[in-house]
Amino acid sequence: MSEKQKILVTSALPYANGPLHVGQLAGAYLPADIFVRYHRRLGSDVVYICGSDEHGVAITLAADAQNTTPKAIVDFHHPRLKRTFERLNFTLDYYGRTSSPLHHETARAFFRVLHDAGYLSIHTGEQFYDSSADRWLPDRYVEGTCPHCGFENARGDECEGCGRWIEARTLIHPKSKLTGATPELRNTSHWYFRLSELQDEVKHWVEARDASMGWKPNVLNYCRSWFKDGLRDRPVTRDLDWGVKVPLDGAEGKAIYVWFENVLGYVSSTKEWAAEQGDPERWREFWLNRDCRLFHFIGKDNIVFHAILFPAMIFAYNEAVDEAERFVLPENIPANEFLNVEGKKLSTSRNWAVWVDDVLDAFPTDYLRYYMTFCLPETRDTDFSWYEFAERVNSELADIYGNLANRTLVFIQRYFDGVVPEPGESDDAARVLGSEVARLVGEVARSIEDFRFRGAAKLMMYVARAGNKYFDEQQPWITRREDPAACARTMYHLCQTLASLAIVSEPFVPASAARLAEQLGIPRKTYEGWLWEDAARDDLVPTGTKLGRTEVLFTKLEPEEIERQRAKLGKPLKTREEGPVNVLPLSEDRLDIADFTRLDLRVARIIAAERVPKAKKLLRLEVDLGLEKRQIVAGIAEFYEPEEIVGKLIVVVVNLKPAKLMGVQSRGMLLAATTVEGDGLRLVTLDGDITPGSKVS
Ligand SMILES: [Zn+2]
Structure with missing residues (x-):
């Protein structure tokens, strides 16, 4: 009997910065578990790997927004994500995390091999810096307009509008996520991955995988547009304290770019799985075996990293090591498109999302x-x-x-x-x-x-x-x-x-x-x-088999239950645990009560609201403060429709100096909360009946 077919399946690592929603489930996860369960039934030797991505600015931004540490964020969310996959009845063999020491070691060793082989070279170039916060602004710390498609809220690493992997410094109208200020460009040194030298190899490899090999047209087309533009060298280090430290001299304060190490999380998690099985070398039977069939399940926003960057990394690595140490390349990368919810784009910040739990x-x-x-x-x-x-x-x-x-x-x-x-x-x-x-x-x-x-x-x-x-x-x-x-x-x-x-x-x-x-x-x-x-077969259940207890397998759903779920859409999350609640390191700055009482906070009722022409983010509000009415301009247009806030009781700082925003005068500032994810705003509203003009303290 021939040896069992080895099958290695990975699902994209979710960032450990929030709970799982159905959009993610539909992308990289559910298809993988179906595929894996089928292959287990075939009797193949299957390993299914996933884990939490605990690095990168998705994590540090969440920590900034919650005034806590990145570690507190990932320690909070990792076990919850793991639990969610268990509740989904997934047959994951191992759910790892990229903060594990073995992952750091694996990623650093890989980085060093590529460096020693000449595929990483240091360059001094311009990166965004927020001088008011005195911090570098890697990746998502900057937002702006996408240079490719004009999408206005493109992040400094990827554009959600066109799905491209972008470089922050090419953004039009860049803005710091920390302060909202326009950042400046400063010189800093980074290691660049020489992707341009690997274009031919990667292109040849992708071109050989046309649809007849089962590759989806969306993946192939996406790759082709990249090759047409030409692969360019990319910085793969960042000025960040959080992450896998760059294993080279002169790299203090620098971490390996999250997408240059999280894909190796598949490898390190497989190593951890093998160790757990009591056979620490068994990961090699999968990763270092050309007959192993490797599949990466992902959402379309990750195509570039799995179909171009990771294979390029593998090509470079394989050139530098002995035959027996060479990694297998994926047989397929079945990427899914996006899932909308009730006809609208899924948005976690507006809670237009369905949460798996x-x-x-x-x-x-x-x-x-x-x-x-x-x-x-x-x-x-x-x-x-x-x-x-x-x-x-x-x-x-x-x-x-x-x-x-x-x-x-x-x-x-x-x-x-x-x-x-x-x-x-x-x-x-x-x-x-x-x-x-x-x-x-x-x-x-x-x-x-x-x-x-x-x-x-x-x-x-x-x-x-x-x-x-x-x-x-x-x-x-x-x-x-x-x-x-x-x-x-x-x-x-x-x-x-x-x-x-x-x-x-x-x-x-x-x-x-x-x-x-x-x-x-x-x-x-x-x-x-x-x-x-x-x-x-037609004889699986032998004559004479005594049946087990008969019970109804599926109970029908009542319309009221469905209405109850549907009604949650778009409503603020009330009871959900949003993040680590036990850690709130405050800023060093302590106020006297007198500092606080200098603020004149009043209850106001919104009596009219409209969009400010040509300003995507601004609403012009007319508020009733009891003795007087005022006009204020608020940056909440992305989060509220004008008509939905009229009548609400809010809190306004009334003794601010008047300001002009997009040419519209604003006399006061309303209070709003930034969502835990840092990408949404919610008005501070008042409960019950209270006369406008009442003082808040
Ligand atoms: Zn774009």
Whole structure:
């Protein structure tokens, strides 16, 4: 017997700066777990790796916004993310974290090899600096207009508008995230990765992977546009205290660029997994094995890093080391597009998002997994809709899958003492059912192998449909009296269909599939030992098998439950744990009470609001302060529609010097809170009835 196929699957590492939402689930995670579960059923030697990305400015920005340390942020979010994946019933072999010492060691060793091979060279160049905060502004510390597509809120590392990986200093109208000031360019030294020298190799490699190898057109097209522009050398170090320290002399205060080390998190996590298995060298059987099939599951915003940067790093590394130490390159990088929510772009700062833990608090995991499989943005952006969620659960999981299981098992419990009957001689109808199920089993497999998971789930449901059709046509409720042998045959074959369903539905609804096997009277070990190909058999459940307890697999959802979930959209998060609450290092500056009382804070009612023409961020408000009315200009237009805030009671600083913003006079400043993620604002509003003009202290 030949050695088992080695399969290594990775899902993009989520930043440990917040909870997981359905957009992420649809991108890099759910498809990977379906794929992995399928390959485990094939009997392959599969390792599935993910972990928290704990470095980079996504983390330090969150720490800045919450007045805490990056470590407090990642220590808070990492265990929660890990728990979320457990709740999702993922079969991850290892969920690591990039702050682990082994990861730092792995990344530093890799960096050094590339440096010694001449692929990293030091250059002095201009980087943004915020002189009022006295800090460098790497990556997302700067925002501005994208030089490629004109998107106005492009971040200093990536543009969400066009998905490009950009260099902060090319931004138009740059602004510091720390102070809002226009940053200055200052010289600093960084190590640049000589990507330009690797263009031919990477291009050749990508070009050889056309759609016939299963690469998605979106990934190929994206790469081609990069090659057309030409790969340029990129700085891969940053002026940051937080991260993997650059392992070279003269690199104090510099960290390796997060995207130059987090991809190596896949490697270090595999090493940690191997050590945990008691076989520390076993990671080599995957990473250093050209026959291992490697798959990176990602969202489209990560294409450049997985299809260009990481392969380029591997090419450079492999050139420098002995044959036996060379890394495998990915066989495929199935990137998904974006998921919208109820027809609008998902936005975490406005809480126009559906949070995975919220859904799992309210519904069984399989409901979410099943519905999400149908809205995977495999070839284009898709939409999460709560009504569709209920519709899929009720009319497919409950009415088709659950119904087949329930009507079959209840029938056997009632009329066959709960024991799988003798099939007797087969007939045409049973053969047709058997071959239809076998055909579908093959089709589901092909779809999963081609990364068409939506299609696969649909075909899986056809197995249950075929069973229901057979049940209806055979009319066991009639044959029970008129032709008991035919009735027994019908029920026997339905049990076989249910067993097949318990195998092919496992990648999608694993908990329900296991429950189905249990209800069929299949011992857990036997069920786990079934291979994918067994699903095509017609004799998995032997005659005489005593059924387990029959229970309803899927309860239907009520409209009120769905309304309750839907109503959460766009509402401020109230009860969610937002971040580490126990650590709040305050600034050194301490105020006397007199300093505070110099501020004249008053209650105001917003009586009118409108956008300031040509100013994307500004609203002009008219506020009632009791004795007088005033005009103030507030930078909240990205977070509130004018009409939704009229009537609100807010707090205004009334003794500020008047100012002009975009030519509009502003007499006062309202109080607002910055969201934990640092990218949203929420008005400070007052509870209950209070007369405008009342003093706040
Ligand atoms: Zn852009």
